[in-house]
Structures are given as structure tokens and as C-alpha cells.
Amino acid sequence: MMYRRLLLASVVLGGLAVAACGGEPPPEPPAPEPQAAGPDLDSLRAYEDSVRAAQEAAARAAAERERAIAEAREILEQRVHFDYDESAIRPDAESVLRQKVAILRASPAVRIRLEGHADERGSVEYNQALGNRRAQSVLDFFGQQGLMAGNFQTTSFGEERPLSAGSNETAWAQNRRVEFVITAGGGSINPAQ
Amino acid sequence: MRSRSARSLRSPRFLALGAALVCAAGTSVPSLGAQDIEERFPGVSLGLTYETRTLPALAIQPFSARGGGVAQATQVENIIARDLRYSDRFTVIDAIPAALASEEVDYALWDELGATWLVTGRIEGGGASAVLILELHDVVYREVAERGRFRIPETEAPGFRMSGHVASDSIVRWVFNEPGIAATRIVFSRRMEDGSQDLWVVDSDGENLRRLTSHRGGELGVPISLTPSWSPDGARVVYTSYKDEGLPRIYELDLRTGDEKQVPTPRPGDYMSPAYHPDGEFVYFAINGGGSSGLFRYNIADDCCFGSLMQGPSEDISPTFAPEGHMVAFNSNRLGAGAPQIYLMPVDASRRPEIVSPYIYGTPGYYTSPDWSPVGNRIAYHGRVERRGAHQILVAELDAQNRVRQTSQITFRGVNEDPSWAPDGRHLVHVGERDYGYGLFVTDLFTGNSRTLVSGIRPNPPAWSPPLAP
Secondary structure, X not given: OHHHHHHHHHHHHHHHHHHHHOOOOXXXXXXOOOOOOOOXXXXXXXXXXXXXXXXXXXXXXXXXXXXXXXXXXXXXXXXXXXXXXXXXXXXXHHHHHHHHHHHHHHOOOOEEEEEEEOOOOOOHHHHHHHHHHHHHHHHHHHHHOOOOHHHEEEEEEEOOOOOOOOOOHHHHHHHOEEEEEXXXXXXXXXXXX | OOOOOOOOXXXXXXXXXXXXXXXXXXXXXXXXXXXXXXXXXXOOEEOOOOXXXXXXXXXXXXXXXXXXXXXXXXXXXXXXXXXXXXXXXXXXXXXXOHHHOOOOXXXXXXXXOOXXXXXXXXXXXXXXXXXXXXXXXXXXXXXXXXXXXXXXXXXXXXXXXXXXXXXXXXXXXXXXXXXXXXXXXXXXXXXXXXXXXXXXXXXXXXXXXXXXXXXOOXXXXXXXXXXXXXXXXXXXXXXXXXXXXXXXXXXEEEOOOOOEEEOOOOOOOEEEEEEEOOOOOEEEEEXXXXXXXXXXXXXXXXXXXXXXXXXXXXXXXXXXXXXXXXEEEEEEOOOOOOOOEEEEEEOOOOOOOEEXXXXXXXEOOOEEEEEEXXXXXXXXXXXXXXXXOOEEEEEEEEOOOOOEEEEEEOOOOOEEEEEEEOOOOOEEEEEEEEOOEEEEEXXXXXXXXXXXXXXXOEEOOOEEOXXXXX
16 A cells, blocks of 8 residues: 555656656657558567656655655654753753754754753742753754754743653653754755755 | 630549540641751751640530521531631630530530630521521630621532631631631642643632633643632632643633633743732733743733833743732742742832842752742742752741741651642642642641642642632
8 A cells, every 4th residue: 555655656756856866868759660560569668668667766766755854854853851950952962953953954944843841850830941941952052053043932841741750760861851843844854965 | 816825624524525625626736856857958947937835725516507507507517617627726626515515605614625715606597598697705704706697508509618618717807817718719730641731729628629721722732721820809810821822821710700811922932920919900920931031011900011020041930929019029040050049029120139048159959939928928939958859848937128037947748849828828738749649738837737638639839819709
């Protein structure tokens, strides 16, 4: 089922993709000889083969691009985590953010909401502010990397939307995070150059 | 204001009975053993700042009924007896022998039982037209000190319990000339298993727990509402919710009509921690993010006049007002992220904020969630005992110039957070975590008594209402 849908899509996209990937255009079918008694079966077969090859190449290219876009989206949506009561970007988070920056540079239409979260310790209102400060840290990092602040919005859910319900360090570490919600331009994600 | 010293039990005939009643009423003030104390806050005294003294004994004679109001009489009596116990102002004697259940008042008998005050009640009429004739007797002078009439709806009518609470508060006012806390409610948000959070409300005696909002969320909205705060007249509640935009916004709910208003959002950022100014017109709140943070206000009564109290790089949140409305206390991390402190300043910003919490350079501590008492000039808040440990409730006593005279830690067991004052300025409702789970607890600053208001649920910050009409 999935395969058929992919094939269908590839046929539709075929014409565009061929030009995009610089493949050989299919040869013109030879003009029929006026005196020929019947159709030239060999040249017709060659023509059909070349069309099929081009379509398959286009399908492969489209699939590859789909995969790259999906991967880029995954990176864009990947959470980053924080230390207890901290809003500083950790080194592990920084490498994730750098990958996001490369994608966002290639995807100027994408708009993202940065949602900060806190673990359950500390007061409810303070944690709302802490979550916002974490989102703001990410925004500041993006700004330093030359991304437009206007493409982002920061907000916070405080401690109200934990990923993990436990009351232990493992759960808390998961819950201290910024989530990346694509609010617009989700169809215009381009893989990093 | 009248006072009576505790009276000894003089008659051997009633000695045993009287002692049993007093013990059953549970007036002993818990002493604080060293094992209860996890860690001290710098410069903070432990426990009560008040001399514990014996509470005056108040007896309740079984209420009578003329003309069919027997159920009302019995239930109102039970409501009042519990309210007076929860007032933490009396030793309540209500489990009295049947022999004393008479309409006649035998002062000598009550005197021998050690009662200073006696409450009698009589329901006249029945059904929807019942009236409670409530009398406060001065047992020492053997006379009726005060008398009041209270309309009592039928027991199943919505206003029934609240009418009993209003009668209870009259007794407190008659004896002490101070506000009671019975005719009040506590609003809070409740975390459900599915992650949603709506506003709930419960009566001051833990009865009548019910849901105030039923938000669903939508395409953008997230059904999370929290940090409610009462209007000074008790008719409205202002709160933060993600219900429409998936972003925190501030709403006012009119409890009588169900109408809702939203504070406009002319600036980007998270709108949170709303509180009414005592004028009942302006709502103050924090805006975080969007370039700068600060405390802002909006006249929600007239739908106008969006303004700023202060803005800056630090997060200033959780405003709370002195009852006269001229001072505001709030929470700020201006001394460093991770070290929030409590401050106060004039509402007109004519002076710089002054610190309230016990900040010490090098060990700054973590103090949040201030609430300014409606009477008595105190600020309650909570502090972190240790970096990864529990929070406990602290109370700062302010002098006439709003300088901190003394700070006391008033909770010691489990985790206790997010205090809110009752109208009497001595009781606090707060979130608590115990071995057996979460709940809302009520702690009395004067006796140290603590009771469970609601348990078996996961509550978020509560707010105690002003006195409410029946």
C-alpha cells in the first residue's frame, strides 16, 4: 500500500524531479519511417525503458529528499534538557541546537514556539517563570547564531506538563526541558545545506 | 473584646466528665521536638510567635426545633460545632450528656463543667421559612450576651451549609470582635491523571468540593488553568489559563453569572500570577518573556488602563497587596536566578523594593509564593529547606513601617507550599505533601493546629476567599 502511494507520488513528481537532479532527459521517440510496414518494437521498448529508469531515479531522489526532510523535522523537534533550577544551555543541548540552526537557516519560512518546562520541585509560579527563562535561553542562542528572533515565540508550561510522572531524578531530568513546536512553515522545511 | 480566664473544674461530680470532654476537644498545642526540625532558615525562629494560652471553653447545648425543623436544627448544630472547633479559638464542649439537653439553660451546671460560654439554638418554623434563634450565653455572669436570627434554608438547598457558617462567624465576632473563617471557600486548581487542570472550590470545612471550570482545550488550547485569586467582594476569581491559545493568559470568572473576561495582551509574553488590588478594579499580574519581564496592571472593572508597575531583566511575579492597597509584595530573582526572594514596595513605586525574606550573601536561599494577610500585617511565603529538599511555610511579621520584625517557620512535617491567608489573618491554607499523598491543609498560626482540608487529590496553589454571603 505504502509502496504504491510512493510510486504514484513519484510519477507525479517525475517531471520536476528529473530536471532537479540533472538526470538525462528521456530520448525523443524516433519518428516512424513512412514506409515502415509496422511499429518499430525495439525503439518503443527502449523509449519505455528510459522513461521507467527516469521515473525510478526521480522516485529515489524524492524518497531521499522526504527522508532528509523528515530527519530535519525530527531534529527541529528534538527537545533539549536543562540542569536543576538552571536555564543555561548544556553542552549536549548546544550540539542539538547547532543542528537546528543549520536547518533553520535553510528553512526561513519555519516558525517555532519554544515551550519551557520545569520539574515538579519549586513553586508553581516560580517554575512558570523558570520555564520561560529556559525558552528565552534557547532564543538567545538562536539570536547569537544569526537567526531572526521574530521567527520564534517563547512560552512556559512551568511544571504542569511533565513528560514523566515520577518523583525521582530520572523523571525530573526528563521534565526539565524546552520543546520545539512548529507553528507555521512545517511544509517548507529544508534539510541543512 | 472580652476575655475569660480558664476556669478550674470544681465539682468532683463533673471532674471526670469535664476532663474527658476537654481532651476530646483536642486543644493541646503540639510541642516542637528537635526531631521535627529538618534545617533552620537563617535568622528564622521556629514555631509560634504567640504565647500559647488556654482557649476559653465554649459549650453547645443541643439545638431545639419548634414546628418541624428538627433536621435543620441537628445539622446546623453540627456545622456550628465543627466551625467553632476549626476556628481554633475555643475548647468546644458539644458531646454533652442527654440530661443536659433541655431548652432551659442551667448556668450552674455549665459553670461546673468549666464552660465560659454557652451557645444555644432554636429553629423556629420549618422548611424554607425556618429561622435560627442563636444565643450566646455568658456562663460567668449568667446572662445572654448576644442574640441573632439567621434564615436557614432547607437542608438540601444550596445555601443551607453556608447559612450555618454565617451563624458560626457571628459567634466568633460576638466573643472576639474579629472575623471568623467559616463562611468562606477555598479555590484551587486540581491536577487530573490526564494532565488537565481545572479550577475547583471547597467550603472552609472541607465540604462541598466541586468543579468550577470544565475547559476542553481546542485546536491551540490546552485545558490547564491555575493560580486563582479572589476579588475582594468574593464574587469573581481571576486566574491563568492555557485553554484558548495554548499560551498562559489571564481570565476573570464571574461566579454569579458564569461570565468570563480576558485581560488583553498588548505585549508579547506569558501572562501569569494574577491578583486583585484591594480596590477590586485593578488586576495585577506578571508578564514574562517577550523582551522584558515585569509586573503590570489592568483595570478589569472598566476594561481599560493597561499599565506597568515595573519592568526589567529579572522576573518579578506573584504580586500580593497590603489590605489598605498602598503596598505590594512580590517574588523576584533580581538577586540571582535560582535564588528568588520576597520583596515589598509602595504600589506607586515611590521607593525601591525592600527584601522581606532572610537573604544572606553566600547562602541566599529560595523563597517564593508570598501572600499578604488581610489583617495583622504579616506576609506568608514558603522557603526551601535544602537544595533538593522540602519547602516549609514562613511568616514575616511586619511593624507599622512594614519592616520585618520577626520571621517564623510554622510548618515542619512533610512538604508545605503556596500559603494563602484566611480572612482572620491567623489561618493559612496551603498545599501539603505527606507520606500518604498530596492535599490542602489548614494551619493556625496561633495554636499550631493543622488539619486536612482536602486529601486524595493533587492540588495546585489555593486561595482563601474573603467572607461570603450565604
